[in-house]
Amino acid sequence: MAAHAKLSASGSKRWMSCPPSAQLEKEFPDEQSSYAAEGSFGHSLAELYLRKCFGMVSNKAFDAQIKLLKNNSFYTQELTDSIQIYVDLVIEKVNAAKAISKDAVILLEQRLDFSPWVPDGFGTGDTIIIADGLVEVIDLKLGKGVPVSAEGNTQMRLYGLGAINQFDCLYDVQAITMTIVQPRLDSVSSEELKAEELLTWGENEVKPKARLAFDGKGDFCAGDHCKFCKARFSCRARAEKNLELAAYDFQEPFLLNADEIAEILGKIDELTAWAGDLKAYALDQAENHGVNWPGWKLVEGRSNRKYTDEKKVADILVGAGYKDEVIYEKSLYGITKMTDKIGKKSFNALLAEYIIKPPGKPVLVPASDKRSAICSIASAQADFS
Ligand code: SF4
Structure with a gap:
């Protein structure tokens, strides 16, 4: 047993x-x-x-x-x-x-x-x-x-x-x-x-x-609690729940109506999280454990060009008459890195008044979300006119 x-x-x-x-x-x-x-x-x-x-x-x-x-x-x-x-x-x-x-x-x-x-x-x-x-x-x-x-x-x-x-x-x-x-x-x-x-x-x-x-008894039940489950990559119950969307009963006419889109929206976050987990697991198994997935193969992904020797490149450009400001860029650390570098206390004491939090880009969330709803551009324009 x-x-x-x-x-x-x-x-x-x-x-x-x-x-x-x-x-x-x-x-x-x-x-x-x-x-x-x-x-x-x-x-x-x-x-x-x-x-x-x-x-x-x-x-x-x-x-x-x-x-x-x-x-x-x-x-x-x-x-x-x-x-x-x-x-x-x-x-x-x-x-x-x-x-x-x-x-x-x-x-x-x-x-x-x-x-x-x-x-x-x-x-x-x-x-x-x-x-x-x-x-x-x-x-x-x-x-x-x-x-x-x-x-x-x-x-x-x-x-x-x-x-x-x-x-x-x-x-x-x-x-x-x-x-x-x-x-x-x-x-x-x-x-x-x-x-x-x-x-x-x-x-x-x-x-x-x-x-x-x-x-080890009871029923499997997939949900947002799957996120930290060690079986999340290959669990059948989680896969079946997410694939229910693929079996969505699309009715005529050919365009989805508002209720259908709203229903699909409610499933997308979990579906994409599951799909991401599955892809990462499959790649890791293939790359690090030699697993062959039928009909799939490992290939080199895209890559970006890079300098082999940055100092040499800079010397050549300076030697060719290019000024520092043309070939170098200087930028301040971002907020997270700067906080790490100087500590939260000093960061707040010195910089608090120079930090703003611009409004975030609109996102669609379920009506149960605690944040207040914002007006759409279309309704603001309608109010204005
Ligand atoms: S991944 Fe599977 S086993 Fe793990 S919590 Fe979700 S449904 Fe249960």
Whole structure:
């Protein structure tokens, strides 16, 4: 019989939506990304700063550890500034908790055991604050992609269950706040639940799905949770769901009507994400693992011409009488690179008033999107006339 699947808190949205994915993923190797490596480095740095703030590490030990961390290739001013935002927020929350209860407890990088709901389930809470029956679990996320909401977030809720499981007998936990801090996106999001509500969710929602996932049972279900599934490239359920569009029942007349176009629009993002994943997987397998896809072959792609020796080229042109300004171009670093170079703090202090955010190009999104609708050019012209 196959070994049971490992159910992580970070993958919980996926295995709760598609329970057999947990078992299927075991057939694929772990995916290591440099973002994840930078993330764990950032967490070590944040933990060290917080330990220093709360007197959990001596000055001598701090100096020795920070010296080591500063030599790491992931150490940048921008990362340090981002972590400082998180550290300041944690200190603020700890002070507020101490104002309520002087015995408030703070725990860093705490193992949280949620195995009463998820077989073998545990995770790590970056910061836990406990005061007067209230527990707050804070998670630092260093991604630069999109803000993640704590509302209904299954990973945070599992950490919350773990906190109740471990601390209820000591602190009689009444309510729990789960907070996600994303300093690089200026985003802080929280969800607060009564302990009872969270326990009910654990019993009714998590437990049955975790059991199915652990045993590799249940139905496959494709959706946006496929994005981080290790089986996403070759999963049949995902392919079938996306290929449903190809089987779209096109009716006469020959032109699509507004309802049909609207329906197709709703499927395109997932369809293109799936198509991109499939192409990248097929290329990687062919190029790096010698896989032959029937009817396909590897060829050299297009390439651009480039200089073999830039210095030599410049010498020749200068020798031929061309001036520097004709052959060189100078440009300022872009905003992201400049922030990396000089750090977020200096960037904001020196340049904030010289940064604008021009209106973005119009995009079509579902009506449920939180952004306000803008007028089309045609309707603005109609209003004007
Ligand atoms: S790719 Fe999607 S449908 Fe397929 S196993 Fe993973 S989560 Fe389930």
